[in-house]
Amino acid sequence: MNDLSMLRRRRDDGLGPNSDIGNKLRALYGAVQGEEIPSKLIDLLEQLDAVEKQSKPAKGK
Amino acid sequence: MEAEKPSFKRELLSTLPSLRAFAVSLSGRHDKADDLVQDTVMKAWAKQDSFEMGTNMKAWLFTILRNEFYSQMRKRGREVQDSDGAFTERMAVHPSQYGIMDLGDFRRALDQLPDDQREAIILIGASGFSYEEAAEICKCAIGTMKSRVSRARTKLQELLQVTGEGDYGPDAVSAQVTTIPRFT
Numbered sequence: 001m002n003d004l005s006m007l008r009r010r011r012d013d014g015l016g017p018n019s020d021i022g023n024k025l026r027a028l029y030g031a032v033q034g035e036e037i038p039s040k041l042i043d044l045l046e047q048l049d050a051v052e053k054q055s056k057p058a059k060g061k
Numbered sequence: 062m063e064a065e066k067p068s069f070k071r072e073l074l075s076t077l078p079s080l081r082a083f084a085v086s087l088s089g090r091h092d093k094a095d096d097l098v099q100d101t102v103m104k105a106w107a108k109q110d111s112f113e114m115g116t117n118m119k120a121w122l123f124t125i126l127r128n129e130f131y132s133q134m135r136k137r138g139r140e141v142q143d144s145d146g147a148f149t150e151r152m153a154v155h156p157s158q159y160g161i162m163d164l165g166d167f168r169r170a171l172d173q174l175p176d177d178q179r180e181a182i183i184l185i186g187a188s189g190f191s192y193e194e195a196a197e198i199c200k201c202a203i204g205t206m207k208s209r210v211s212r213a214r215t216k217l218q219e220l221l222q223v224t225g226e227g228d229y230g231p232d233a234v235s236a237q238v239t240t241i242p243r244f245t
Contacts, residue, residue, distance in 0.1 A: 013207075014214055015186040021217050022186050024167045029187035032082040038095055041077060041102065048106045049070055 069109050072118045073102065079188060080122055086183045087130050089172070097133070101126040120194045123184070127198060170220035174213050181209035182217070 015022035080101065084094035104125050105112075112121055171179055177199070184195040185206070196206040 013185065013210055015182070015210075021167075021214055021221075024164060025171075025183065025186040027164060028168060028171075029082045029086065029183065032085045033078040035078075035081070037074075037077050037081070041095065041098060042074075044099060044102055045070060045074060045106075048103070 068114060069112070069118075073105060073122070076119050076122050077102075079119065080126060083123060083183065083188055084126060084130070086187075087127070087180065097126060097130055100129050100133075104129060117194065119188075120190065120198055123188070123190075124198045127180075166221065167217075170217050173220060174216055178209045178213035178216065181206055182213035185210050 015025070017023070077098065081094060081098050084097045084101075085091060088094045088097060101122060105122055112118065171182075174182070180199065181195065184190045184198060185192065188195075190198065192203050192206050192210075196203045199206065201209075
């Protein structure tokens with residue numbers, strides 16, 4: 001999807017930058033999005049990565 | 062093969078904030094949302110070989126999370142309605158340009174939407190997906206997605222207007238004047 005069609009779409013669905021509803025939606029969403037990622041999620045990713053590296057020291061296939 | 066791993070992990074990491082926000086909007090609770098994201102990360106990691114690098118990882122992860130959410134809901138039955146007011150509570154920390162009450166009303170209006178409409182307007186209006194992507198995530202036709210978003214927006218407008226008029230009574234114009242913040 002290019003920028004133009006993006007703009008067109010935003011204008012059509014009434015959720016663009018000038019839309020009150022669109023802005024409030026993004027404010028709510030953005031508030032959660034702006035929070036720090038809980039460390040247990042970061043740790044989980046690191047663990048998954050570590051386990052995988054251990055079990056596949058060389059090229060997998 | 063090996064060279065793809067760091068990038069898969071990095072891309073996954075960069076999607077986590079948005080994935081969490083979507084999880085909170087689905088489950089209505091922060092604790093459940095984090096469990097949901099955790100399950101999603103494990104599922105995604107396990108099936109990363111089925112993901113083609115360079116394609117849309119965000120949409121792929123949202124699809125996994127959404128499937129996970131609805132399959133857990135089916136197993137546990139519906140216990141989702143006891144929202145912890147996650148959005149409103151967070152707004153007290155991040156008031157942004159809107160007042161806290163203002164967004165509280167908005168969140169309550171959002172809560173009143175049918176699940177499919179709320180999900181649709183969030184994916185399109187906040188997560189930044191195209192209709193095509195959102196339709197794929199929700200496994201529905203593009204036209205269906207468009208109509209859900211449109212109905213959601215109309216309903217929100219109705220709800221927010223009704224709340225406003227209810228508060229102000231019939232003399233809405235003078236009431237509005239008094240609610241304009243004064244620049245003192």
